[in-house]
Amino acid sequence: MPVKRKAEIIAWVRQYFADYFHYPIEYFELTLSLRDDLRFDSRSLVDVGRDINKSRFTPVHVTPGQIVDCLTIGDVAELIYNLERNS
Numbered sequence: 001m002p003v004k005r006k007a008e009i010i011a012w013v014r015q016y017f018a019d020y021f022h023y024p025i026e027y028f029e030l031t032l033s034l035r036d037d038l039r040f041d042s043r044s045l046v047d048v049g050r051d052i053n054k055s056r057f058t059p060v061h062v063t064p065g066q067i068v069d070c071l072t073i074g075d076v077a078e079l080i081y082n083l084e085r086n087s
Contacts, residue, residue: 006081012057013077016048030074042068052080060084 010030017038018025034040040048049067052058060083070076 005084006077009058009081009084010074010077013073013080016051017073028073030072030077032073034070034072034076045070048076052076058084060087 014025014028014030017023017028017032021027021038032038034045045067046064049062049064052060052062052067058080060080062079062083066079066083067076070079
């Protein structure tokens with residue numbers, strides 16, 4: 001998978017959270033903690049996974065267990081990237 005695709009995934013994930021919170025995309029660095037900084041719990045992370053699964057951006061399917069294991073925004077991007085790469 002080219003580096004360009006990874007950059008596209010990162011940009012898409014950051015934009016998802018920017019749209020979700022109605023904050024500028026610059027706020028959503030890859031190291032931002034989903035639980036500590038953004039106050040997501042397991043249930044709300046499963047909802048994020050459902051949004052990813054509904055998206056036309058990527059053909060991958062994220063399971064609840066996979067998304068709940070994500071600690072940062074970067075982990076979400078890495079999860080999508082790895083699922084695409086291994087599909």
